[in-house]
Amino acid sequence: MTQVNYNLLGVLPNDDILSQCIHCGMCLATCPTYELTKLERSSPRGRIKMIKSIARGEIPISEIFADEMNFCLDCQACETACPAGVKYGSMVEAARVEVDNSEYGSFFKKKIKKFTLKYILASKRNLKIVSRLLYYYQKSFLPKIVNKLCEFKIFPQRIIVLESLSPKVSKKFSDSAILEITEPENEIKYTTAFHYGCLMNVMFADINRDTVELLSKTGCKVITPKDQQCCGSLHAHNGDFETAKKLAMENLTVFRKHNYDYLISNSAGCGAFMKEYYHLFKDEPELKEAAKSFSERIKDLSEFYSDILPFEFKTNNEIITYHDACHLVHSQKIYSQPRKILRAISGLNYKEMDESIWCCGSAGIYNIVRYEDSMKILERKMENIKKSGAEKVITSNPGCMAQIEYGCRKNNLNITVEHLATFLNRSES
Amino acid sequence: MNSFLKDKIKKIVGIDNYFDSLEDKLCYSYDGTPIFQHLPEAVVFPENEEQISLIVKLANQEKFNIVPRGAGTGLSGGAIPVENSIVLVMTKWNNILEVDTQNLTATVQPGVVTGILQKEVEKYGLFYPPDPGSLTVCTIGGNIANNAGGLRGLKYGVTKNYVLGTEIILPDGELLRTGGKNMKDVAGYNLRDFIVGSEGTLGIITKILLRLIPKPQQSITMLAYFDKLADSAKSVSGVIASHIVPSMMEFLDNTTINCIEDYTNIGLPRNSEAILLIEVDGWGSIVEEDAETIINILKKNNTSFVRKAANDEEALTLKTARRSAFSALARRRPTTILEDATVPRSELPVMIEKVTEAARNFNVTFGNFGHAGDGNLHPTCLTDERDNDEITRAHKAFDFIFNETIKLGGTITGEHGTGLAKKHFLEKAVGIPAVEMMKRIKSAIDPNNIINPGKIFSISPRCEEYFSVGNRR
Ligand SMILES: Cc1cc2nc3c(=O)[nH]c(=O)nc-3n(C[C@H](O)[C@H](O)[C@H](O)COP(=O)(O)OP(=O)(O)OC[C@H]3O[C@@H](n4cnc5c(N)ncnc54)[C@H](O)[C@@H]3O)c2cc1C
Ligand code: SF4
Ligand code: SF4
Numbered sequence: 001m002t003q004v005n006y007n008l009l010g011v012l013p014n015d016d017i018l019s020q021c022i023h024c025g026m027c028l029a030t031c032p033t034y035e036l037t038k039l040e041r042s043s044p045r046g047r048i049k050m051i052k053s054i055a056r057g058e059i060p061i062s063e064i065f066a067d068e069m070n071f072c073l074d075c076q077a078c079e080t081a082c083p084a085g086v087k088y089g090s091m092v093e094a095a096r097v098e099v100d101n102s103e104y105g106s107f108f109k110k111k112i113k114k115f116t117l118k119y120i121l122a123s124k125r126n127l128k129i130v131s132r133l134l135y136y137y138q139k140s141f142l143p144k145i146v147n148k149l150c151e152f153k154i155f156p157q158r159i160i161v162l163e164s165l166s167p168k169v170s171k172k173f174s175d176s177a178i179l180e181i182t183e184p185e186n187e188i189k190y191t192t193a194f195h196y197g198c199l200m201n202v203m204f205a206d207i208n209r210d211t212v213e214l215l216s217k218t219g220c221k222v223i224t225p226k227d228q229q230c231c232g233s234l235h236a237h238n239g240d241f242e243t244a245k246k247l248a249m250e251n252l253t254v255f256r257k258h259n260y261d262y263l264i265s266n267s268a269g270c271g272a273f274m275k276e277y278y279h280l281f282k283d284e285p286e287l288k289e290a291a292k293s294f295s296e297r298i299k300d301l302s303e304f305y306s307d308i309l310p311f312e313f314k315t316n317n318e319i320i321t322y323h324d325a326c327h328l329v330h331s332q333k334i335y336s337q338p339r340k341i342l343r344a345i346s347g348l349n350y351k352e353m354d355e356s357i358w359c360c361g362s363a364g365i366y367n368i369v370r371y372e373d374s375m376k377i378l379e380r381k382m383e384n385i386k387k388s389g390a391e392k393v394i395t396s397n398p399g400c401m402a403q404i405e406y407g408c409r410k411n412n413l414n415i416t417v418e419h420l421a422t423f424l425n426r427s428e429s
Numbered sequence: 430m431n432s433f434l435k436d437k438i439k440k441i442v443g444i445d446n447y448f449d450s451l452e453d454k455l456c457y458s459y460d461g462t463p464i465f466q467h468l469p470e471a472v473v474f475p476e477n478e479e480q481i482s483l484i485v486k487l488a489n490q491e492k493f494n495i496v497p498r499g500a501g502t503g504l505s506g507g508a509i510p511v512e513n514s515i516v517l518v519m520t521k522w523n524n525i526l527e528v529d530t531q532n533l534t535a536t537v538q539p540g541v542v543t544g545i546l547q548k549e550v551e552k553y554g555l556f557y558p559p560d561p562g563s564l565t566v567c568t569i570g571g572n573i574a575n576n577a578g579g580l581r582g583l584k585y586g587v588t589k590n591y592v593l594g595t596e597i598i599l600p601d602g603e604l605l606r607t608g609g610k611n612m613k614d615v616a617g618y619n620l621r622d623f624i625v626g627s628e629g630t631l632g633i634i635t636k637i638l639l640r641l642i643p644k645p646q647q648s649i650t651m652l653a654y655f656d657k658l659a660d661s662a663k664s665v666s667g668v669i670a671s672h673i674v675p676s677m678m679e680f681l682d683n684t685t686i687n688c689i690e691d692y693t694n695i696g697l698p699r700n701s702e703a704i705l706l707i708e709v710d711g712w713g714s715i716v717e718e719d720a721e722t723i724i725n726i727l728k729k730n731n732t733s734f735v736r737k738a739a740n741d742e743e744a745l746t747l748k749t750a751r752r753s754a755f756s757a758l759a760r761r762r763p764t765t766i767l768e769d770a771t772v773p774r775s776e777l778p779v780m781i782e783k784v785t786e787a788a789r790n791f792n793v794t795f796g797n798f799g800h801a802g803d804g805n806l807h808p809t810c811l812t813d814e815r816d817n818d819e820i821t822r823a824h825k826a827f828d829f830i831f832n833e834t835i836k837l838g839g840t841i842t843g844e845h846g847t848g849l850a851k852k853h854f855l856e857k858a859v860g861i862p863a864v865e866m867m868k869r870i871k872s873a874i875d876p877n878n879i880i881n882p883g884k885i886f887s888i889s890p891r892c893e894e895y896f897s898v899g900n901r902r
Contacts, residue, residue, distance in 0.1 A: 022461075022755045024755065025500055025502040025563070026563065028500065038474070040453075041453055049458075063451045065452060068452070083753035084756045084760055086756065175643035
């Protein structure tokens with residue numbers, strides 16, 4: 001056996017994280033990838049065992065290891081299931097960085113990833129330029145030609161998939177559609193700040209508009225600073241802590257200039273990460289307190305309307321169900337709040353689907369880089385949605401929306417998908 | 430194991446069901462047991478009885494060992510590989526073949542997950558009571574092999590009380606059928622019950638016929654807090670002496686309460702020295718009356734607070750929280766070595782006291798919880814395997830607890846099995862004649878000692894030497 005000592009520990013907060021797992025197996029039943037293969041190596045327990053052995057230099061990074069790290073959805077269902085409190089997410093993220101740096105990381109993929117993260121997502125200007133180009137592409141006749149070329153196998157099939165999975169770019173981006181200050185429509189109850197996200201800004205501007213409208217209609221002043229930044233979560237999840245920190249710092253500075261009670265997020269992934277800013281700066285005394293105060297005031301939309309501003313929404317006859325985004329239910333432990341709101345609106349027409357807390361297979365760019373696996377996981381979700389008998393699926397994350405919409409189209413289902421913000425905005429009384 | 434032999438195995442199960450990469454071997458080198466681990470030579474997922482039979486025959490010819498495995502949640506090392514072994518995983522055998530609502534039976538494959546079976550039969554108004562803490566993950570095959578207990582053991586008994594029949598591939602590769610749908614059957618030796626609890630040493634179980642009972646109409650779950658450990662133990666004795674049989678009576682000490690509360694956030698009393706989680710079930714008004722009687726007994730024994738769960742949902746939350754106890758204790762320290770000591774129920778207060786004494790004398794931390802109504806405790810030592818000195822003290826504390834258990838007329842394992850972890854204590858617990866008889870039976874059925882050898886006891890001195898050193902990390 002080759003003795004290779006990878007620098008995994010350099011990325012991990014500390015060695016204790018590796019020792020925490022007592023291999024009891026209580027997490028197995030919740031892991032979507034283990035359910036697919038029934039192999040321990042595709043389970044949280046097995047993955048932790050491998051990561052631990054690599055960190056200790058007992059085994060080298062291998063093709064199987066690299067594959068398992070990328071097969072993992074990073075959905076963190078195992079963290080919810082683990083009574084021992086094992087921080088699996090930080091382990092797999094650290095391991096992925098090591099894999100990318102090893103001979104098993106695809107050089108090309110790594111470069112693209114790095115480029116996208118550093119030069120596109122982290123720069124609002126560049127992201128807007130790219131999105132504008134994509135918008136004109138999507139509006140033009142080109143996609144039809146590309147589809148034809150794929151049909152005749154001149155272009156690889158994958159491109160069609162990429163085409164239909166990628167959300168449509170909005171005509172008007174949120175940062176130009178939403179005013180910096182939106183006054184409440186009636187008596188003011190709270191002053192909120194709004195983080196519109198990087199991709200949400202350009203791809204889901206409608207949802208952002210719904211969010212701000214809703215807040216305003218329900219008595220909130222909404223501050224939407226123009227100079228805010230991407231939250232940095234994708235960077236951190238991919239091991240680029242430097243950029244993540246830089247973005248976090250900018251957000252801290254921008255939002256600190258305003259006086260607000262709560263910062264509202266409508267994207268599960270961003271909310272989850274911004275709630276963690278505190279950890280990012282925990283060793284920097286001068287920023288620690290600022291980060292703490294920032295993180296503590298982040299509220300997901302569902303949290304806000306359940307715990308802080310209980311609002312009587314109009315009841316509604318649609319038969320609905322709710323899909324839990326991983327970053328809400330597993331990262332932020334938000335489970336009961338959206339249900340409380342939706343039950344109040346829909347009563348008995350709210351149907352709980354089986355396995356609502358299972359990942360839909362979207363998982364960042366997982367559905368593009370591991371299309372086949374993602375589709376198997378999506379199929380399970382679609383079966384559960386069908387069985388629930390709902391005609392509409394409500395969820396709180398743009399990635400999930402795009403994925404489930406794709407599943408509906410693929411299966412010819414007459415089911416629509418709606419973001420909670422949009423649903424609530426329509427139900428506002 | 431040479432590649433020639435590996436090819437033969439591969440040919441039997443097919444290339445897709447055979448794994449021998451370093452990663453796969455590593456991922457089957459453990460089960461839920463702390464400290465022990467060992468790499469197998471290969472891991473196989475057989476598809477049918479014929480394949481299993483062929484592998485077993487090959488193992489006899491070529492002298493390699495076979496370790497049957499379910500979900501790998503065992504806590505005594507039963508599924509941990511041994512020298513020169515292949516792991517035979519049964520998790521893909523997960524079909525419920527029949528639920529017979531006329532005879533109240535279920536026929537299942539061994540890989541069926543216990544909790545899934547329970548949900549399925551409850552759709553028919555039926556009930557499969559054995560509910561180990563691991564029920565969302567563990568398999569019926571593993572439950573039979575370990576004769577698993579659970580929270581409801583007090584009233585409903587353990588796995589063996591629900592096994593009507595089994596099919597098992599014996600160590601010579603032949604299929605043995607035992608039992609059947611008859612409620613009474615005394616034809617010959619009772620081979621069926623003999624297989625229950627055999628810890629995978631007598632063959633590979635391939636099919637199981639289970640007894641079901643009607644699902645009780647209603648249940649009431651109660652939670653009682655205690656400021657003094659001794660009062661909780663007295664309450665348990667009090668309830669048992671009152672001749673009411675609760676379906677569940679679980680004990681949790683302060684350390685365990687806090688670890689579970691860290692995980693679940695459901696408002697358990699962090700300052701109480703102990704809590705009891707009690708459930709009564711049955712039909713009609715008697716359930717309510719039993720609950721009231723129990724509450725009175727608890728009050729008489731100085732419970733500081735007692736309440737009933739508001740609804741089924743809350744009852745389930747409390748039980749689920751209790752089931753996470755063992756794993757939740759790992760929040761404190763990374764290595765949790767748990768005990769399975771069981772004493773006659775009347776001795777429970779003494780036993781609880783002895784665990785406190787062990788912790789004090791050997792300067793180690795224990796979290797204590799268990800099936801109090803059964804006299805079955807799981808004192809769990811919270812330690813760190815990287816700290817040799819502390820591990821040594823932990824082992825000394827366990828030796829002390831073992832000896833005290835035996836003195837009280839108890840046993841070394843109530844439900845987790847002997848496996849690797851407890852085998853050194855077996856002679857002391859059951860006596861030399863009993864162990865000798867077990868060995869003779871094993872040798873008669875498995876003359877080449879190829880099916881899960883070295884578990885429960887060791888046949889040859891060579892193995893003895895090996896396990897005491899080799900299996901420990
Ligand atoms: C958190 C936690 C809580 C637990 N709570 C309880 C509890 O309350 N009560 C209790 O009794 N146990 C409990 N256990 C222990 C464990 O879950 C049980 O022993 C369970 O029965 C093991 O099932 P398994 O499928 O994981 O079997 P494994 O661990 O895979 O195997 C256990 C034994 O069965 C053998 N085996 C498995 N399948 C077969 C087969 N098809 N044919 C022949 N032999 C086979 C193996 O060789 C091994 O000896 C708990 C474990 C954990 C981790
Ligand atoms: S991650 Fe948690 S639940 Fe899973 S095996 Fe490890 S300790 Fe158990
Ligand atoms: S993050 Fe999700 S896919 Fe990955 S091991 Fe955990 S449960 Fe499985």
